[in-house]
Every structure is written in C-alpha cells, then in structure tokens.
C-alpha cells in the first residue's frame with residue numbers, strides 16, 4: 107500500500123456539493139479516507155478570468171496501480187461532469203494526482219509527482235495542512251519547505 111494524495115477542485119455550481127460527491131465516489135474506489143484537508147477558497151490560478159475555486163486534498167492508502175487510479179479519477183470527473191454539462195455546460199470538477207508514495211512517472215497521460223504542485227499555493231496549502239513533513243521524491247523537500255519556497259502569491263483561505 108502507498109499513500110495517494112489527490113487534489114480536488116471545483117469552481118462552478120454548488121462547489122461544495124461536487125467535492126462531497128467526488129469524495130464519496132473516491133472512497134468507493136480507494137477505500138477509507140486516511141486524511142482530509144479543510145476546504146480552501148482560492149482565486150483562479152493560470153486563467154484568472156474565471157470564478158474562484160474550492161480546493162481540497164484527500165489522502166488514501168492504496169495498491170491500485172497509478173494508471174488505473176488515474177482511470178478511476180477521470181471516470182469520476184466524467185460522471186460528475188455529465189451532470190454538470192447538462193446544467194452548466196462546463197467542467198466543474200478537477201482531480202489531480204499529486205503524490206503516489208515515492209512513484210515517479212513521466213507518461214503522456216500521467217506525470218508523478220504532479221509536475222506543477224510545487225508552483226501552486228492552492229495545492230500546497232491544503233497539502234501542508236495534512237502532510238507538512240511529506241518529502242517530494244524528486245525535489246527532496248518537504249511539503250512545508252515547498253510551500254515556504256513557493257513563488258506564487260495567490261490568496262488561499264481555509265474555510266472550516
């Protein structure tokens with residue numbers, strides 16, 4: 107079994123409800139949630155001309171292989187997305203695989219650890235809440251150190 111850290115994001119519709127549904131579906135696949143961050147309200151990063159996000163990090167302990175894990179998370183995005191699509195005409199759930207234990211992968215469909223995680227405060231803040239001492243298997247810095255060194259100045263606010 108290895109720890110799998112997932113970042114959930116939503117910025118359309120009832121964001122909290124989408125995250126909750128995603129969480130239920132994910133625990134159906136990966137089992138009991140080992141750790142769960144608070145919800146974080148964050149301004150949109152990258153393409154800033156869009157509504158603010160709710161982000162949250164969940165951790166599981168699993169032996170489902172990485173590519174299979176990705177298929178599951180993409181299916182959940184699709185399933186919840188279909189509901190959204192009819193209603194809003196946009197994707198409102200994003201699931202990123204952040205760390206899968208010490209796995210390092212560079213495939214067209216999956217890069218582990220997530221190649222942008224150290225550049226994104228909206229990822230590092232919730233991750234640092236639940237796993238500050240977790241070491242990045244490529245950069246060899248802890249999550250707390252990555253957060254400290256992160257150049258991103260995005261405002262990220264814990265909600266609960």
Ligand SMILES: Nc1ncnc2c1ncn2[C@@H]1O[C@H](COP(=O)(O)OP(=O)(O)OP(=O)(O)O)[C@@H](O)[C@H]1O
Pocket residue numbers: 200201202203204214215216217218219220221222
């Ligand atoms: N660690 C990873 N977690 C999730 N998807 C990944 C990862 N590495 C590569 N991918 C690939 O990235 C592709 C694009 O994902 P998506 O459409 O969600 O992009 P995005 O959310 O706009 O950007 P980002 O991935 O930078 O957050 C997916 O089809 C997936 O195959």
Ligand SMILES: Nc1nc2c(c(=O)[nH]1)N=C(CO)CN2
Pocket residue numbers: 114115116148149150151152153159161200228
């Ligand atoms: N704050 C925030 N910004 C984003 C996010 C996200 O989850 N949170 N996801 C994006 C596409 O993956 C683009 N920008």
